[in-house]
Amino acid sequence: MKKINLCLAHMSEDGQELKFVKEAFDTNWVVPLGPNVNAFEKDLEAFMGMDKHVVALSAGTAAVHLALCALGVHEGDEVIVQSFTFCASANPVAYLGATPVFVDSEPMTWNIDPELLETAIKDRMAKTGKKPKAIIPVSLYGMPYQVDKIMEIANRYEIPVVEDAAEGFGSCWKGQKLGTFGKYGVLSFNGNKMITTSGGGALVCEDEASKNNIMWYATQARESYPYYQHEAIGYNYRLSNVCAGIGRGQMTVVDDHIAHHKHVQALYEELLKDVPGVKLHKQPSNEELGVRSEELLCDSNYWLCTITLDPDLKVKGQENAYKKIITGAVGGAAGVTHVADSAITECQPNPNVEALRVFMDEHQVEARPLWKPMHKQPIFKAAPAYVNGVSEGLFKVGVCLPAGPCVSDDDVKYIVECIKGAVEF
Numbered sequence: 346m347k348k349i350n351l352c353l354a355h356m357s358e359d360g361q362e363l364k365f366v367k368e369a370f371d372t373n374w375v376v377p378l379g380p381n382v383n384a385f386e387k388d389l390e391a392f393m394g395m396d397k398h399v400v401a402l403s404a405g406t407a408a409v410h411l412a413l414c415a416l417g418v419h420e421g422d423e424v425i426v427q428s429f430t431f432c433a434s435a436n437p438v439a440y441l442g443a444t445p446v447f448v449d450s451e452p453m454t455w456n457i458d459p460e461l462l463e464t465a466i467k468d469r470m471a472k473t474g475k476k477p478k479a480i481i482p483v484s485l486y487g488m489p490y491q492v493d494k495i496m497e498i499a500n501r502y503e504i505p506v507v508e509d510a511a512e513g514f515g516s517c518w519k520g521q522k523l524g525t526f527g528k529y530g531v532l533s534f535n536g537n538k539m540i541t542t543s544g545g546g547a548l549v550c551e552d553e554a555s556k557n558n559i560m561w562y563a564t565q566a567r568e569s570y571p572y573y574q575h576e577a578i579g580y581n582y583r584l585s586n587v588c589a590g591i592g593r594g595q596m597t598v599v600d601d602h603i604a605h606h607k608h609v610q611a612l613y614e615e616l617l618k619d620v621p622g623v624k625l626h627k628q629p630s631n632e633e634l635g636v637r638s639e640e641l642l643c644d645s646n647y648w649l650c651t652i653t654l655d656p657d658l659k660v661k662g663q664e665n666a667y668k669k670i671i672t673g674a675v676g677g678a679a680g681v682t683h684v685a686d687s688a689i690t691e692c693q694p695n696p697n698v699e700a701l702r703v704f705m706d707e708h709q710v711e712a713r714p715l716w717k718p719m720h721k722q723p724i725f726k727a728a729p730a731y732v733n734g735v736s737e738g739l740f741k742v743g744v745c746l747p748a749g750p751c752v753s754d755d756d757v758k759y760i761v762e763c764i765k766g767a768v769e770f
Contacts, residue, residue, distance in 0.1 A: 348709045349756050352649060352749030354541040354595075355602070362594030369586045377403075377564075379586030381593055388596040389532070389547055392515075395525040397549050398556035401584035401592070402563060405511040405533030405546035410437035411562050411582060412507045412529035412548055413479060415555070418443050422478045423469055423729075427457040427490075427509070428718040429736035430483040433533075434509045435719050446477060447720040447730040453629040454643065455739060456490035457482045463498050465731040480506050484513025484523050485716070486745070487539075487606070487648035488628060492518040492526055499527075507531065511546070514539040515603040517644040524549045537749070539602050539648060540595035542588040602750045603646050609748045609757055610647040616761040622658035623764060626651045626743075650748040651715065652764075653739065658697050659769040661704055666696035692721040695741050702744065704767040710760050715743035 356362050365381055374380060382401055389399040402408050418424060420442030426435045428447035438445040448465050451458040462480070469477055480499050482490045499506045506527030510516070513523040514532055524530025530549030534542040550556040561567075566579025584592075610627075617625050628645040631638050654660075667688045693699075694714045705712040717740055720730035746760060 346709050348711060349747050349752060349760065350711045350749065351713060351745055351747050352537045353751050354536050354543075355598075355750035357594050357598045359597075360594075361597050362591045365590030365593045366587055369590045374586040377581075377583035377585050379589070381586045381589035382584055385542075385584075385589040385592045385596070386547070388593060389549075392596065392599065393522050393525050393530070393549055395521065397525055397530075397551065398553055399532075400548045400550065400556055400559045400563060401542075401589055402546045402548060402582045403584055404433075404544060404582075405509075405531050405535065406433040406437060407563070407580070407582040408529075408531040408533075408546045408548040409433065409481070409507065409509065410440055411559050411580065412531065413437055413441055413443070414562050415558055416479050416505055416507070416528070418478045423473065425462065425465060425469075425477045425480045425504075426719065427481060427483040427485075428720045428730065428732070429455060429485055429716060429739070430509065430719060431511075431716055432719065432722070433511070434481055434483055435725065443478070445719065445725060445728050447718070447725070447728060447732075449718070449720075449730075449732040450485075450735045450739070451491070452735050453633060454488045454490055455485050455626070455736070456488060457495060458733060458735070459491055459494035459498060461731050461733060462495065465729075466498070466502055466504070468731070469729070476502060476504055478504075479528075480504050481509050482506065483509040483511075484516055484645075486626075486651055487513050487516050487646040488626075489513065489516050489518045489523055489643045489645060491634070492523075496526055505529075508549075511535075511538070512648045513646060514648075515599065516646040519640055519642055520644075529555075534592060534595075539606070539646060540592065540599050542584065542592040542595070545584045545588050545592065547584075598750075605750050606647045606748050609752055610645075610650050612754060612757045613650050613746065613761070616758065617652070617764070620761075620765060620768070621770070622655035622768065624653045624655075626653065647748060650746045652744050652746060653742040654695070654697050654701065654744065656695055656697070656742060660697040660700040660767050661769055663696045663700040666699040666703070667693070692717065692737065692740070694743070698742060698744055701764070701767050705760075705763055708763045708766075710763055711747060713745045715740050715745065
């Protein structure tokens with residue numbers, strides 16, 4: 346059987362992607378501008394709503410980078426970053442010579458903890474004499490962060506928010522799309538995201554002036570002369586017209602993709618509810634969030650479905666976990682790997698998590714540990730961190746399961762049967 350991957354791109358049934366790409370080739374618009382780029386940005390603006398303006402870029406990482414550039418982040422500044430995230434949320438801070446300040450998560454959404462965020466702000470102000478230049482909350486695996494609380498704190502301290510909605514495209518808080526609450530919103534269209542441009546991203550801006558500024562940065566900061574004059578450092582970050590054509594086609598099926606992810610989550614909920622020692626992560630209810638309202642607060646796109654394993658759960662092959670150094674790429678690293686010196690690190694998932702990953706891989710199912718918190722990454726070991734143990738605890742017990750548009754109902758049933766088969770009851 347073919348391998349069931351976590352989340353792979355799925356093209357529209359009527360081939361809209363190919364139509365727009367062919368138009369790009371037929372008209373020789375194969376550069377980082379053109380009709381597809383303009384139309385894709387308009388499609389994104391309509392989807393995001395709130396009268397936002399969108400710049401299509403080469404990657405979500407580029408979007409984070411340019412947002413921080415526009416906010417004037419420089420060497421010696423600090424930027425608060427959610428620790429439980431992929432490195433693309435934090436690396437652009439380092440690109441600019443600034444320091445990431447990591448803040449841990451709360452247990453309901455697994456996203457940035459509001460109380461710990463305010464503690465970090467106060468402490469950084471006391472220690473450095475100035476406020477952090479930005480706050481980067483993340484919608485981990487598509488789950489909305491507690492928007493109201495985070496935005497209230499950010500607004501009270503007058504610190505701009507750069508929402509990392511790379512995994513949360515289409516997720517909502519109170520019916521409003523993530524990526525539209527902050528000063529900027531980051532989107533990703535990598536090959537494993539809700540929609541794809543093969544590789545790409547976008548930055549959601551609050552007005553046309555902000556959009557024009559970002560476009561200027563993204564096109565090498567060229568000044569308005571008939572020759573090339575540069576008075577600031579710019580970047581080559583614009584999305585190509587060919588890739589934007591893929592994005593235009595994907596936008597015709599984005600609602601179907603989001604609905605499918607939610608359907609897969611519901612099926613996992615039904616099939617895993619009676620499996621002891623295995624808990625599926627779900628979006629918190631209004632009651633759990635402490636709010637009485639008929640309106641749904643937290644509406645996740647369930648980009649990936651995630652489970653946690655009881656530490657005492659026994660998985661077949663657990664005794665062999667971390668015995669061998671991995672020499673091949675794991676989890677979509679495009680075949681690129683840097684062979685480790687040891688199979689063991691100071692912070693790693695429990696042996697039963699690794700055993701389940703190996704078992705699932707042997708049965709042609711891709712499963713993967715949760716993101717390793719940034720404050721536990723060796724590259725950021727010197728960065729300030731405000732932690733409560735939540736993200737590290739989840740990293741030790743969590744597993745990501747396939748959820749993309751290529752995952753069928755039969756696939757989900759097979760995955761759950763594999764999990765049951767892996768567990769030694």
